[in-house]
Amino acid sequence: MQNFLTNAFRYNPEGRVLLGVRRAGHDYRIEVWDDGDGIPLARQQDIFQEFTRIERQGAEQGLGLGLAIAKGISQILSQPLGLRSWPSRGTVFSMTVDGSDASAVNANPAVAAPNRVRELEGCRVLCVDNEQDILTGMTQLLSRWGCEVRCAQDVCEAIQQISEQWQPEFVLSDYHLTNQQTGLQVLQQCQLKLRACFNGVIISADRSAETQQAVTGLGFTYLSKPVKPLKLRTLLQQRGK
Template identity: 40%
Template structure:
């Protein structure tokens, strides 16, 4: 309503209908309140979502921490289990090897050989189970590098030639000098399992290893003339304890290890087989780059030194291992002294005398470790003394630490032939 005064008196009053404007204002107010309410509701929803997400992230962090602790615990358990399980087996192998070096009646020697074969079987089973456990626990980490494939295949030819001859099979391994990029230790294990399976299941004919180089890298194929594998059984052979032919020896773990190792390396494996036409197991590797080879052919060939009269110090906290080592090395003509740790070891040597070589276990009493004792003994003797570490611990950290110190590592149970070869090599 508007009111206007006139000059000669009187007023003019005007009226304007504001109903529409009031309604519009009311509508705007209602819209604003609705938007504010929706914003508040959405804000509350977002805050709830953020809180829920943070809670989930916290749970995931806790779960990740728990998984890492469990994995670390499992790795530690595997190291301890490896040591505890293989200690008595190591002692048994040393005693059997020492017994086998003596003059025995034929029936007695047959029993010794059967005992040695049984120990080999137990060792193979334990090694396979522990290796699968270490792969699953992440305790084995790939050490990727470039290396020549033909040199690896040459060692496998030497290793498996006796097995092929014993089975009346032809073993052909051909390769050209080719560089590949992988973990040489895991790749060797994969090829060993391929070859051992091929030689075990092939009754007659041949086993062949072929290498082909292409734009995608190098393909290694192990081809056998065995019975072959049906298509519906081919996936099963990579599972644990799967053996399609129970008439042959084996634990059914080799190809399970192959699958885990190849997955870890990222190297695809293939199987081409059919009943009656043999099997072809293959693995594809990336090509590597040539690198300088410090371990090529030696320039100086050392003189082999007999082990008769060799003064050996054996350090192990297990009496059975000490006795077994003394018996084995004594049979080789060595002079052997045994100790349980550093204090016992220095008590055995007076004046300027010292051992020619030290064989020492890694895990000793009272928290002592083999590498620590070696350092203390070298300081005590006033100079470097050759040493060999013997341990059931397959951890990467130990290997790296010993490599840096130039100390060779032998795994338990000790293979006498391997120990003899290592001692001769070190004493050249």
């Protein structure tokens, strides 16, 4: 619901937003309405995908992770999402929740969820990318998981983030940086300073065999863009191994 509300205000900064609940048989449908521009019909099928966003003049731009995260959570909780939108009139996102007796829920408390949340608590991650929007999105995502995140845009800034007091467990770097620098140079410089006591990951849209071999040949991990949050989380859960 937080992601629905965030999007409603982001893409409708001067408009109105309404949060409400409707009965749907024995269930409840929580809805977030806005009176913005609406979502084009051709885009309604893919806005729940990672790194998909709709350009709006005058609107604050996100990285396109919010709705993808909401979809993933809804699937885990078996709470269906809904979307209705009308051009130039607005949009409504909804989530349907089970209206069963609360005592039935309390009879089987979920004890594993808190442990999963704490798995990445305090995990130190250094993100390197020459695009500030990417760094902002990664920081928001990783912070939700409890990670300690620092960011840099090139080799020099990456090294400056490392100290005796803060040493990353993971270094995530884009492959192509500014001034003809590469993510491999970032990881190699980190290796010299940290003596290989970290997990190096290259994130790139270049899926050529040569690039992947160059990364894995040096003992680092390769991830293709766009990075799926679930795949990234699974990788970070290998901390200490």
